[in-house]
Amino acid sequence: VQLQASGGGLVQPGGSLRLSCTASGYALDYYAVAWFRQAPGKEREGVSCISWSDSDTYYTDSVKGRFTISRDRAKNVVHLQMNSLKTGDTAVYYCGVRKYGVKWDQCLDPDYWGQGTQVTVSS
Numbered sequence: 001v002q003l004q005a006s007g008g009g010l011v012q013p014g015g016s017l018r019l020s021c022t023a024s025g026y027a028l029d030y031y032a033v034a035w036f037r038q039a040p041g042k043e044r045e046g047v048s049c050i051s052w053s054d055s056d057t058y059y060t061d062s063v064k065g066r067f068t069i070s071r072d073r074a075k076n077v078v079h080l081q082m083n084s085l086k087t088g089d090t091a092v093y094y095c096g097v098r099k100y101g102v103k104w105d106q107c108l109d110p111d112y113w114g115q116g117t118q119v120t121v122s123s
Contacts, residue, residue: 001026003114005035005095010120011085019080021095021114028071032101033078034110035069037091037119047093048080049107058104062088085121092116 002024011017021033034049048069049058057069068081078095094117096110 001097001112003095003097003112005093005114005117008093008117008119010122012123013086013121015085015121016081016083017085017119019082019093019095019117019119021078021080023076023097028076028078028097029073031097031099031111032107033069033071034096034098034101034107035080036094036096037089038094038116039088039091042091044094046104046108049101049104050078051102051107052098052100053102056102058107082119085119087121090119090121092118 004022007019030052032052035047036044037047038044047060050069066084071078095114097112098106098110101107
């Protein structure tokens with residue numbers, strides 16, 4: 001099981017990025033997909049999650065109204081659209097998957113992790 005997060009980069013405050021979480025060799029259909037981030041000197045935190053059936057989405061308070069998680073089942077990818085980025089969003093972003101995950105606490109305990117992608121918000 002291989003996951004890959006991509007789409008990071010350098011952006012100015014107020015800008016946007018779209019991250020993608022893709023899987024190699026298997027379908028994400030039955031997995032909740034969560035995004036996490038880890039800033040230098042800080043613990044990893046859960047950012048957002050979409051349940052396996054897409055019926056529920058979750059966001060940590062600091063990103064509500066700015067970030068949107070979505071799934072494209074045809075392309076086997078989950079996106080995190082990040083708008084109105086702030087310097088405090090700077091971190092390495094990871095995705096993780098939890099089979100049949102529904103609730104936020106399940107999303108925070110993934111079965112598999114992907115490699116991260118760096119997001120830097122700076123002027």
